[in-house]
Amino acid sequence: MPDSNPCADLFDKPLASPFLRAVHATPVRPYYRPLQARDGEAVVDGRKVVMAGCNDYLGLATDPRVTAAAATALRTYGTSCSGARTLNGTLPLHGELEAAVADFLGTEDAAVVTTGFQANLALAALFGTGDAVFSDAANHASLIDAIRLGAAHRVRYRHADPAHLERLLAEADPAAAKAVVTDGMFSMDGALAPLPALTAAARRHGARTLVDGAHDIGLLGPTGRGAAELLGVHGQVDLFTGTFSKCFGSTGGFLAGPAHVITYLRYAARAILFSASMPPAALAAAMSALEISIDEPWRRHRVLSLAARLRGHLAGLGYDTGPAPAAALPSGPVIAVRTGDAADCVRLWQRLLDAGVFTNPVGPPAVPEGSTIIRVTLQATHTDAHADRIAEAFATARRASSVPVTPAVLARPRQAPAPETVR
Numbered sequence: 001m002p003d004s005n006p007c008a009d010l011f012d013k014p015l016a017s018p019f020l021r022a023v024h025a026t027p028v029r030p031y032y033r034p035l036q037a038r039d040g041e042a043v044v045d046g047r048k049v050v051m052a053g054c055n056d057y058l059g060l061a062t063d064p065r066v067t068a069a070a071a072t073a074l075r076t077y078g079t080s081c082s083g084a085r086t087l088n089g090t091l092p093l094h095g096e097l098e099a100a101v102a103d104f105l106g107t108e109d110a111a112v113v114t115t116g117f118q119a120n121l122a123l124a125a126l127f128g129t130g131d132a133v134f135s136d137a138a139n140h141a142s143l144i145d146a147i148r149l150g151a152a153h154r155v156r157y158r159h160a161d162p163a164h165l166e167r168l169l170a171e172a173d174p175a176a177a178k179a180v181v182t183d184g185m186f187s188m189d190g191a192l193a194p195l196p197a198l199t200a201a202a203r204r205h206g207a208r209t210l211v212d213g214a215h216d217i218g219l220l221g222p223t224g225r226g227a228a229e230l231l232g233v234h235g236q237v238d239l240f241t242g243t244f245s246k247c248f249g250s251t252g253g254f255l256a257g258p259a260h261v262i263t264y265l266r267y268a269a270r271a272i273l274f275s276a277s278m279p280p281a282a283l284a285a286a287m288s289a290l291e292i293s294i295d296e297p298w299r300r301h302r303v304l305s306l307a308a309r310l311r312g313h314l315a316g317l318g319y320d321t322g323p324a325p326a327a328a329l330p331s332g333p334v335i336a337v338r339t340g341d342a343a344d345c346v347r348l349w350q351r352l353l354d355a356g357v358f359t360n361p362v363g364p365p366a367v368p369e370g371s372t373i374i375r376v377t378l379q380a381t382h383t384d385a386h387a388d389r390i391a392e393a394f395a396t397a398r399r400a401s402s403v404p405v406t407p408a409v410l411a412r413p414r415q416a417p418a419p420e421t422v423r
């Protein structure tokens with residue numbers, strides 16, 4: 001964080017993260033790599049590889065129906081609304097997408113915003129002086145920033161620990177307005193929040209439950225409404241936020257909940273009021289992808305079954321993929337392979353790339369201090385052969401673990417800026 005990174009000249013900031021400093025001490029440069037992804041594959045440095053590091057879980061970002069809808073909107077409305085929703089940036093498409101999101105999630109209303117990050121930042125308008133917000137320790141950066149931006153007292157409970165939450169709620173000022181805020185499916189390790197216990201604790205203490213369904217809405221549950229639906233507590237969640245950049249083949253975010261709250265946020269949330277609205281092509285792409293995701297449930301079934309199979313393969317190879325999902329719960333499309341220090345992590349990443357598979361090497365602050373992971377993600381458009389190639393790459397990397405990485409493949413990509421932070 002900036003305040004832990006002092007220096008005499010603002011322009012002389014060193015990389016704040018020890019993880020990134022350690023990565024930069026190696027010859028591997030995994031971040032800001034230019035790549036082009038489509039249908040479970042990517043071209044990296046002119047070479048075709050299996051893409052196992054993309055959040056397009058349902059494989060809709062390059063679906064011809066989605067791109068055609070985006071192209072039509074682009075031709076009809078241009079590239080940008082050039083303004084915020086309130087004054088001059090509202091198209092009919094905004095209202096149509098909002099109605100579709102509210103209909104899909106069964107909420108009274110929804111607001112669409114330009115990114116998922118902003119959807120969460122908008123929550124700051126709810127977090128006022130004297131209020132208390134209880135936040136899972138592993139929540140996404142955008143939820144953390146929303147709480148920092150608001151004036152409420154922030155209380156962190158241990159990751160996915162409803163008993164700890166309950167204790168903290170019991171100790172809180174009974175007069176304070178309270179909210180429990182959590183990711184539905186955690187972005188880095190794909191674990192599910194224990195929503196039944198969290199919503200029950202929140203209700204017992206008069207707190208609202210706010211769930212960021214960025215990674216699970218569109219994917220989990222009998223009708224794809226997300227982790228809350230999967231766990232049988234969709235109706236216990238007071239407000240959802242989410243993104244169109246993962247399951248819905250586009251870019252943009254949404255908030256969905258009671259009509260009066262959405263109206264309040266439309267007029268009070270600075271992240272909505274003071275930023276240009278979601279652009280036409282992104283709106284049309286999101287609308288098309290949402291419809292396809294509803295009409296083609298095979299996509300979510302496919303990605304979940306591929307993930308379960310790959311998780312089994314990786315565990316069989318001796319990789320630590322964390323605790324298995326609880327019985328009867330699906331294995332999400334995010335698999336976090338625990339690695340050692342920063343150098344171990346990026347060395348494995350490079351070996352996987354050498355073996356033809358692109359993954360994501362992740363360290364703090366995106367995962368807890370002292371840990372690193374290779375984050376592997378699957379997509380509905382992966383073939384069985386793709387999944388086998390991912391498993392084979394991990395097997396090859398395992399065998400090669402005592403062999404140094406070839407210097408020829410370590411060249412820094414042209415025009416790639418140095419990363420400042422992982423997320």
Ligand SMILES: Cc1ncc(COP(=O)(O)O)c(C=O)c1O
Nearest residue numbers: 115116117140187214243245252
């Ligand atoms: C849990 C979670 N919430 C919110 C976001 C932000 O979404 P967007 O990329 O649409 O800004 C992300 C993105 O990585 C995320 O993982």
